[in-house]
Amino acid sequence: MKLMRGIVDSLPFSLTVGTLGIVFGATAGSAGLGNLTAILMSFLVFSGSAQFAALGLWKQHATALLLTTTLLSTRFLLMSASLAARLPRIPTWLRTLLGFGVTDESYALSVTRGAKGAQISVPYLAGCMLAIYVPWVLGTGLGASLIGPLIKRAQIHRRSAERRLGDE
Numbered sequence: 001m002k003l004m005r006g007i008v009d010s011l012p013f014s015l016t017v018g019t020l021g022i023v024f025g026a027t028a029g030s031a032g033l034g035n036l037t038a039i040l041m042s043f044l045v046f047s048g049s050a051q052f053a054a055l056g057l058w059k060q061h062a063t064a065l066l067l068t069t070t071l072l073s074t075r076f077l078l079m080s081a082s083l084a085a086r087l088p089r090i091p092t093w094l095r096t097l098l099g100f101g102v103t104d105e106s107y108a109l110s111v112t113r114g115a116k117g118a119q120i121s122v123p124y125l126a127g128c129m130l131a132i133y134v135p136w137v138l139g140t141g142l143g144a145s146l147i148g149p150l151i152k153r154a155q156i157h158r159r160s161a162e163r164r165l166g167d168e
Contacts, residue, residue, distance in 0.1 A: 006109070006127020013105040014135045020048055021139020024055075026148040028140075031055040035144040042140035046100065046133060047073050079107040086110075086120045094122065101129030 021042060028038035033055070045051055050069040057065040080099035087095075106128035114120045 002121050002123035003127040003130075006106075006124040006129075007131045008127075009109050009113075010105060010128045010131030014131050017048075017105070017132050018135030018139040021136040022143035022147055024048065024051055025140035025143025025145070026151060027055060028144055029148040029152065031058045033058060033144075035141075035148075038144040039137065039141050042137045045069075046103075046136065047076070048136070049073075076102050079104075083107065083110055083120065083125065086114055087122060087125070090122060098122065098125055098129070101126075101133055103129070103132050105132055 024042065025035075025038050028041075029035070033041070041051055041054070045054075047069070050072045053068050053072055054065055057068060076099070080102045083102060084095055084099070087098075090098075106125065109128050110120045110125055113124065
């Protein structure tokens with residue numbers, strides 16, 4: 001029941017996150033990432049701010065990419081530590097998994113729930129995270145495999161039409 005409560009509470013964010021995932025996936029190709037790389041990045045990194053920053057740095061020096069994405073993601077360490085202190089004693093592997101899934105949205109929902117007197121539970125937090133994670137990864141896949149190539153084809157057709165018009 002608490003898992004579903006977390007999912008339901010997160011639904012207003014899910015559409016936005018999915019849309020941003022589509023945008024990330026669609027723009028990843030123009031930054032030099034392949035479809036699979038973009039999807040794997042969303043699956044393994046799961047940090048929109050770091051991933052969008054990485055697009056601009058993808059062809060740059062690896063140190064700049066690593067430093068930028070690390071700095072952008074440090075807030076998740078603080079949010080995870082804050083939530084861990086409010087959770088019951090759980091195994092380290094589960095804390096690590098939950099820490100991976102912390103987002104601005106899941107943190108805000110969980111802390112707000114705690115401020116209203118409700119206990120922050122592992123199932124609730126997992127529901128919040130799933131409702132954000134799944135649309136992000138699926139959106140990236142849709143953007144990378146469908147929307148990005150459509151945009152690229154439209155750009156090619158536009159350039160071709162411009163050349164034909166210029167020849168007249």
